Amino acid sequence: MNFKFNSWKRALPLFLVFLFPPEKSFSQKEVEHPKSSELKGNIVDFNLNKSLEYATVSIFSLPDSLLIKGTITNRKGDFLIQNLKEGKYFYKVEYLGYQNYKSKDLTLQENEKLVLNKSIALKVDTELISQVEVTGNRDFERIELDRSVYNVSNSLASNAGNITDVLTTIPKLNVDTEGNLKYRGSSNVKVLIDGKMSRLLGVSASDILNSLPANDVDRVEIISNPSAKFDASGSAGIVNIIMKKNRSKGFKGNTSIKLGTKNKKTGRTSLSLRTGKFNFSGSYSYTDDWFGRDYSSSLLIDDLNLVKSKAEIDYGKRVHLGQFGMDLLIDDNNTLSFNLSKQDIKQNWNGEYNYLRSDIPSSVMPEESFRDGSRDLDYNSMNYNMAYIHKFKRKGQQISIDAAYTDNSATNKGLYRDFGNILSSSMSESSDKFDAGRKEGLIQVDYQQALGQNGSLESGFMYRSNEIEFKVPIQTEENFDYKELIHSAYTQISGKKGNLGYQFGLRAEYSDVKTNKTYNEDYLDVFPSFHLSYKLSENKQLQLSYAKMVVRPNSGNLNPFQNVLDSLNQRLGSQDIRQYYTHKPELTYIYRSKKVTYTTNLYFQVRNDCIKLLRSLDSNDNTVLTSKNIDKTHYAGLDLNMAFKLNKWWSVNSYLTGNYQKFYSTKELDFKNRSDFGYFGGVTSTMRIPKLFTVQTKMTYYSEMPIAQGNSDETFHVDLTLAKRIMKKKAVVSLKVYDLFNSMKIATSTSDDRFKHRMRYQFENRIAYFTFTYYFGKKYSVLKTKKRKYVQEHKTKDI
Template sequence: MKFIYYSFSFFLLLSFSTFAQSKTGLKITGKVLDTATNQPIEYASIGVTDQQTNKMITGTITDANGAFEITGILPGTFTISIDFVGYQKKTLKDIALKAGDKPLALNTILLTTSVKALDEVTVVGQAAIVENQIDKIVYNAANDITSQGGAAIDVLKKVPQVTVDIDGNVELQGNPNIRFLINGKPSSVFGNSLADALASIPASQIKSIEAITSPGAKYDAQGTGGIINIILKDNRVQGINGSINLTAGTRLENGSANLNYRRNNFGVNAFFSGNEQLNSRKPSTQDRTSTNARTVTRLLQDGYQDFRRSGYRAGIGFDWDINKKTALIGALGYNDFRNRSDGFTQIQQSVTEGGIPISSSNIVRNSNSKGGILDVDWSLNYKRKFNKEKQELDILYSASIGKPDNSYSQVQTYADAGLPYSGTLGHTPGTDRQTNISLDYAHPVTKKFLVETGIKTVIQHINTVADISVFNASSGNYSSDPTQSYQLDYQMKVYAGYLSTTFSLFNYLNIKAGARYEHTSVLIDFPNTSIPAYDNFLPSFVVSRDFKHDQSFKLAFTRRIERAEYDEINPFKNLSDPYNITAGNPLLKPEIGNNFELGYSRSFKNGGNVYVALFERINTNDIKPYTTFYPTYQIGDSTYQNVSVTIRQNIGIEYNSGLSISGSVPLTDHLNIRGNLMATHKSVVNSLLAGNVTNGMNYRFNLNATYQLPKDLILEGFGNYSSAINTIQGKRPQQFTYNLAFRKQFWHKKASIGITATNPFNQYIHQVITVRTANYLSYNTILVPYRSFGISFTYKFGKLEFKKGKEPGNEFINAPSVEN
């Protein structure tokens, strides 16, 4: 609370100083009218250019009365340009302003319509939704009108080289170990439940998503699969503007509001969103056979889970261009994500020995589990440019405090008995504190040789308490079990430094090469657990060659590291299903990834583009969930029979060899097709099974078609398919989902309404997951409720953004860059 108080005071102080500063500047006012009708022209753009430097220094747009006002201008001589679609541009030169001058009133400015009537003009250019850059693919979600009613998880499904399954698990080029960032900064909210976090960020707040498959040495090395950076919308238009988004549906409801205020070189933005996945029932069955010598046990479980999820997010931020070369950016955010599952299961268990029945039982289990996290994160970013182009200093401090809280309960009763005979309660509250401090400096040695260097410190402190209670059949009460309860204290510190160079070789090749060094120390206060410190040298390079017709080739290599997250190291044993127990593993070693990529990209004049990549990913100390069967399993003073235990383990080495093709094709002026195709061969060498090798081939494909109808009506269809694939202990099923949507814009495109249908002809997605070990075979059949219908409404208010050059003092990139 002290931090919030000081931050709020700091925002007020900055606002006061900025507003006071604007009073010392000069002012220009005016009014823009149509020459023929004498009617005001709304949204005409006004640009002010310094005649000495020929740079645009500020600008604005006209209001509903055609009036405009520009303040905070320093003395000088300027050119003022007035422009609007369908009118001839007007330029006023040699506008001189001196210190102490009164406000300059330009009075009425008349614009004449162009020679061609507006209805004869055909706009052929379109804002690119997908951009191929040297080290990443950028998906501009703000330009994808039909995606605005969903959540971040829905937008990710459309990002090239990214796949999302029906449970919200995300992979980048087939690798699930991804570093997720928001506005280039990490957050503890991703460590507890990634699916909950991604399902609670409204798509309407997302400006773009960067899929970075070849991160350079400047980037944080966490995430063997690469980095996904979610950039939220910002706005640098003078005055007040914002948006409201509401969505109602059969499975998902959400609402969000964004508010932006800018005066001269100081801006404040705030947002709030609420999201809820309505209660849905997920039927499931398990048919499991286990063998112990001559004894065979068959377990049949038939039941359901009622699942629901909710999330709330709020935040405030500011950006202050102190002068033309210095900026200060700050943000404060609050997140609260929750989920709950209530289950009922009928259990039949039979035991045979040598084919002769020995025993059988019928059991009923009632269970529930709850999880969530309350998280507060904040950041302060100082940016400084120097006289040389690209010479920059960037200092970033970011931190977060997350309070994950998970619990479960289960009670079992024999079908022919009235009272339960066993049960367990578990509660694991915790705290996850993260602090990141980084300093980056870029220095251009020559125009074609850039050197970048920096240092970073990451400090993470996790504290978890597990309170376990066991049901006593004789007393009918639960009592605390000290043999299962524990306290975990986990501290990780990462110290990193890097050096990177960007240069041209023989005026032929563009090269970006560098190396990063990271030292990691871990202290853990858990019985019989010790983790030694380790060091990692992480080289990277990208070599590219540009050709005519907007074509380029690249060859990239990156070495990455995957350290376990909160839910992976927490040893808490979840007994909500006592026949299928899951737990974390505090002894996990970091996974190391060596990634190679050969890519070709081309952009076309009609707005189309294509990217083709061959990639090879080699992961050592590969981390995967691993299931082991136990005829009897001891936890504290309790003994469990016929149990499978799934814990994440360092399996061995995984090889992923693949081909990825993505592209966008405007077939006509109204029809656009975007598609992604990825084929991956996966080979895993399992050191836990004496080098046993598992091979599997996986195909993934999605297609998005958008059709622009008259009167601002847009239709869209989207389909996503992933084939089945062999895993180290069984098989993962195929998945197919599809969406149909249309959106109508009105009120001069300030508002829109959309209707979306997801899998409208199938209530469930049928999944059969196979797990096989030497003495264990399990078929889990899950019916995932996925059909949904929704309606959304979006309204934008205030001034609209217009295309312009750099604003006064704004020589910094608006979208936050990824931290190192």
């Protein structure tokens, strides 16, 4: 691969981050003192004596009050801070909606295992909700056995917008202006909310994420190798968004207005009321966006004919999304939840197309033609959710049931006018129309049981159905029906023994996918997974994982009928494709020091019968994109990640990936086997300037990357966010600019034995958004204090 000087110049800041870390030197070793002491305790709600999960516990040294370590509580409310030196300390406990707790001074002896003899009971903060930010000291990123966890709850820059704004702060994710995600260069990313598919059933993930406020997000999990607990579909991995679990009672809400350049606007309001027995929530959002989607292409056929096209497109989207939810806390061990959401979308495409056809040998003036095209889409959906959780008397044992059903419909109309040339009075007109309907249902049951002190056993099953109908008026032979049924069951065991952590799982899925055309497939698959973690030392850890995943042909891959805006650049479905499987081994090395965390990932993927979009020529020499199976692809990569804090107000998180891809063709396809190298990376910088504002900058760079039939050009862009609290910290204002330097250009080159094709996209990338978010409400206590139970262990102190 030929790297241009410009490529290296743009990527230089990425390499500097890794070459010059912000510590004095790793060669200047400090005198080590024994770190064998630990502090253990439990955090509960003062009124209900219920365990508080995700409470932040921070320990400080005396007399300098320096932060030494921090952790969060588990689902039982327990915390453990290990590897402490002998000395004097105090600790703080913080949890959103509760009053902070500061301990008395304590002294730890060498090798002392201190267990607090009383659970620390936090009282609900009854003041107005004026503190929007979680003031805990959790690291932005931490590595767990099977995932990377990003704690975004205290990020002011991300809390000022929607969930999509949160995802843009995570270095490993690439998020475009419309909320579409890429991870490790792939867009085949599955999005979950609280580990479930139910809230995103039958709707666009980007629409949901753009409508939910960022302040509701506690953390984001990136799972490159999903365990057997998760649905096996996909290939790039999972982005799991964990919402905040606010257990305090009271009324709260927020409202926001988001205004963007070129007539973009969004309004959103969400409310919740928690009474202890019944909890209610509701939200409504409206979005009205317009984007430019211009592009141009050149096509050389048999080295004789040259066809150039240019498109200028305006794309409009108006979305109404309403949601209502209710939780019924039957008792301490049983919770029943209901959720209803409705979405209405109107889309408009308006395009002007210009075509030039040239016969190179004849040198005759190019033949020019024009097309006006428009397409309107009306879409509405209803989504119904029910969830039930039962906690058994035995700690760590529970069962959860999730059920969801969605019913949506869409009407799509297109109108096209073709002109011979700019002076011609002749014009032909054509149109198309189809109605689409989808009914999708899901039932998921998960069971969990603790095994000893550090282990757990999990099992469950899931049933999912998806039925889609495309109906074309009069021409009934073009109607298209798609039906997918998935039955799955899994079991997995996890635990820890000494320095070794482990998780082993097995998932079985039976798939039945058919259409009213020629596609009809049913098959049984088994998906093993394992994750191993070994602690080499206090600050070094090694992980090894493996997962198998599947990508099934969806309705878009299979649908043979699609309306056509651009007659020269079409995209059609095919019935002649099949599912493919991805095998994903990965090795991870983690190094932590006081200020810096390095993570290195070495991974390899084998995708057999991989589905790719391939370009070909139809009988009229127009290019057509069609999904086809190629023989296989090999994908190898090396990730280098580094997170560090320069000081109390400035932190940086960065990554750099080098990869190698090889595409294997088949005898039926025109392109040859090919391979190439590429690299991409990003840097996210967050500066909290005291008494002024928070500024967050993210730079993302992709080198020239190989694709099955050619390559895509390098891309580079910078996003900038400024945020500040106002109105006595009850509100946040922010300014976010996507693609600050308007440098994001997308282009691809493809070829086969007959043609050479190049497509250049010029989307509207540099977009500025101003957001105002106001938080309001009041928290209160409604139940009397219950007698709290205390735990007594080997050596205890009342601190």
